[in-house]
Amino acid sequence: MSAKLSVNLNAVAMLRNRRDLPWPSVTNLGRIVLEAGAHGLTVHPRPDQRHIRFSDLPHLRALIDDEFPQAEFNIEGYPSEDFLDLVERSEPEQVTLVPDDPAQATSDHGWPFERQGNFLRPVVARLKKGGMRVSLFCDPDASEAEIAAARDTGADRVELYTGPYGGSYDDSAKAAIELEKLAKTAALARAAGLGVNAGHDLTVDNLPALARAVPNLAEVSIGHGLTADALEFGMAETVRRFLAALQS
Ligand SMILES: CC(=O)[C@@H](O)[C@H](O)COP(=O)(O)O
Numbered sequence: 529m530s531a532k533l534s535v536n537l538n539a540v541a542m543l544r545n546r547r548d549l550p551w552p553s554v555t556n557l558g559r560i561v562l563e564a565g566a567h568g569l570t571v572h573p574r575p576d577q578r579h580i581r582f583s584d585l586p587h588l589r590a591l592i593d594d595e596f597p598q599a600e601f602n603i604e605g606y607p608s609e610d611f612l613d614l615v616e617r618s619e620p621e622q623v624t625l626v627p628d629d630p631a632q633a634t635s636d637h638g639w640p641f642e643r644q645g646n647f648l649r650p651v652v653a654r655l656k657k658g659g660m661r662v663s664l665f666c667d668p669d670a671s672e673a674e675i676a677a678a679r680d681t682g683a684d685r686v687e688l689y690t691g692p693y694g695g696s697y698d699d700s701a702k703a704a705i706e707l708e709k710l711a712k713t714a715a716l717a718r719a720a721g722l723g724v725n726a727g728h729d730l731t732v733d734n735l736p737a738l739a740r741a742v743p744n745l746a747e748v749s750i751g752h753g754l755t756a757d758a759l760e761f762g763m764a765e766t767v768r769r770f771l772a773a774l775q776s
């Protein structure tokens with residue numbers, strides 16, 4: 529079975545936040561995404577709410593519950609007490625824990641599982657007790673010992689950080705090296721009994737090779753590249769609508 533696609537709405541929210549206006553609507557874009565067949569929605573609320581606002585979450589939860597009950601809500605973030613409260617109120621099907629510093633522009637590394645296992649274990653247990661699947665953001669070249677420590681937290685899955693792979697879009701030799709690391713880490717995770725998700729800078733161009741290299745990929749979450757394509761492929765029709773509005 530092919531991997532599920534969860535669309536990350538952070539980039540849409542960031543565009544919305546440029547003005548004190550309600551468009552583009554994060555909820556409406558979520559509806560379009562799910563109507564088009566995506567399997568879920570991902571958000572990564574950060575403490576400064578520079579993209580997703582905490583107030584977006586109830587609307588997205590209601591969208592899924594009321595119109596797309598088969599879809600999944602995936603909330604990503606650093607497990608501060610505020611984040612955990614927010615997650616528990618939003619009841620996502622999946623939580624992806626990411627070792628982000630609030631000042632970080634975007635996520636750029638996985639958890640040091642051996643070092644942070646004692647921190648993660650009770651957090652994972654708390655979320656799982658609340659009925660949520662837990663995934664942990666993981667370096668693309670995590671060692672066997674690191675993967676064993678990830679499994680020992682009680683998490684269900686790891687999400688492979690694919691940033692270095694996505695970033696080598698203009699260097700096929702480097703992309704092959706990065707892909708090899710991802711394939712090896714995914715195999716270690718599968719052997720340890722963990723499900724494997726992946727995300728960061730994935731695109732239509734780099735997805736096929738990733739899916740071949742990681743045959744049991746459960747889910748990809750994609751935001752930036754997918755939103756960029758939505759703009760590029762939707763711009764012509766939008767210009768035509770504005771020209772028609774001028775003539776009406
Ligand atoms: C966890 C992760 O990989 C990130 O990709 C993140 O969720 C993307 O968030 P931004 O689009 O806000 O950088």
Ligand SMILES: NCC(=O)COP(=O)(O)O
Nearest residue numbers: 536727728729749751752
């Ligand atoms: N977990 C990764 C994610 O949600 C999307 O990352 P990106 O496609 O915006 O880089």
